[in-house]
Amino acid sequence: MADPREPTLLLVDPDHDYLKWATKHLAADGLRILRCDDADKAAKVIEKAEVDLVIADIQLQPFDGMALLQRIRATAPTTLVILTTGFPSTGQVIEATQQGAHDVLRKESLPFELRPVVENALQTAEALRVADKPETAAEMPRNEGRLKIIGVSRVLQDVFKVVGRVAKSDAPVLVTGESGTGKELVAKAIHEYSPRRQKELLAINCGAIPDNLLESELFGHEKGSFTGAIARRAGRFEQADGGTLFLDEIGDMPPSVQVKLLRVLQDGTFSRVGSNETQTTDARIVAATNKNLAEEVTAGRFREDLYYRLNVVEVKLPPLRERPEDIPLLAEFFLRRITRKNGMAHIRLSAEAGAVLQSHRWPGNVRELENTMARACALAGSNVLLPADIMLATAPGASEESIDQHVNALLDCLPSENGGDWLLERIATRLVERQDGDLGAASGVLGLSASQFRKWLGNGG
DSSP, X not given: OOXXXXXXXXXXXXXXXXXXXXXXXXXXXTOEEEEESSHHHHHHHHHHSOOSEEEEESSOSSSOHHHHHHHHHHHOTTSEEEEEESSOOHHHHHHHHHTTOSEEEEGGGHHHHHHHHHHHHHHHHHHXXXXXXXXXXXXXXXXXXXXXXXXXOHHHHHHHHHHHHHTTSOOXXXXXXXXXXXXXXXXXXXXXXXXXXXXXXXXXXXXXXXXXXXXXXXXXXXXXXXXXXXXXXXXXXHHTTTSEEEEETGGGOOHHHHHHHHHHHHHSEEEOBTOOOEEEOOOEEEEEESSOHHHHHHTTSSOHHHHHHHTTEEEEOOOXXXXXXXXXXXXXXXXXXXXXXXXXXXXXEOHHXXXXXXXXXXXXXXXXXXXXXXXHHHHOSSSEEOGGGOOOOOOTTOOHHHHHHHHHHHHHTSOSSSHHHHHHHHXXXXXXXXXXXXXXXXXXXXXXXXXXXXXXXXXXX
């Protein structure tokens, strides 16, 4: 029988205006809402009252929201906790999830997300009370600052939460997503937030190694087992024992190697090439692919049994076009890294250039954005990037319509007065620079006469 008492929600935030807004926003019949403005008061409330859900800001006094979360998990394990913050870092989201947070929300998104998330959390809290199965806190030490994945979008935070939950286990993980989305970074995060973090994380690209050598790279070989095998060599599974092995582009693995990998996943054993001796390994497997493995199975190119062994937990990385709010943050990050690496003065992104970046579809995802920023830094004429400085690559086979969309997006970002003239001058100037000052060559790129091109340059002749 369900618990008849009314559900209780505790809001914890130093901002009194926010507390008033949230109370009004979440008010509902049968819901009891408590409020306090610091972590110490919140901890005392939880000791005295049965609280189903706590919504706490990470930035609290005299101790932060993460510490409050740990106290709640220790003293009231059935109480769910939602943490809020302005711009959560990768580490905060992953660590909060590992410590048992029900969710982590950006304050900017609260007007849209808070109510549905709270309603879902209260239903979960009621189910926990009825079932009387309190969750236990994840015992993971902090790894703050060790890994940086840039992004504040909701879809990327959802990825961080999955990483936080799966990192503490040894379950195989399959990371899927388009090329350039950062699948290897996710593999690193899973390793660095896992109990295996003191051991090695080894990576191997299954599509970059010839089929006849991949088996040796993974499982090792004995001396004389094939031409060029002048000594016994340990493979990656031996080297990664106790740690994590990242198998990138797993969809390109040849069938002969798939069979041996399946055996490792089943019982942790394998044999070196040229040996009948059985070896054991305790390597945790994280695989990644940009292919649809289910379709590869249907086509007979990938073993179905191996697919299900690998896909115990799937982490789907969203393409960059599905998280446009992360694009300016990523662009600024790449600008800082590129200028620092090359000893250049800092170059910043203008709002208009940022809008151009956000309008692009990014078929190459984060990798394409990084290359675009590197190109912009190399060609920049000042320390502020303007729309004309953003040379966007066009995907092979792009239609004229898609190119026109990019051009229109660029024009929309220009000032209304003389915007077109200004853009033409910037393009012409860049073309002359790239043609080493040869006006004839630069004008030929555009199919213009010399006199027409001079008008683009703005000197009229």
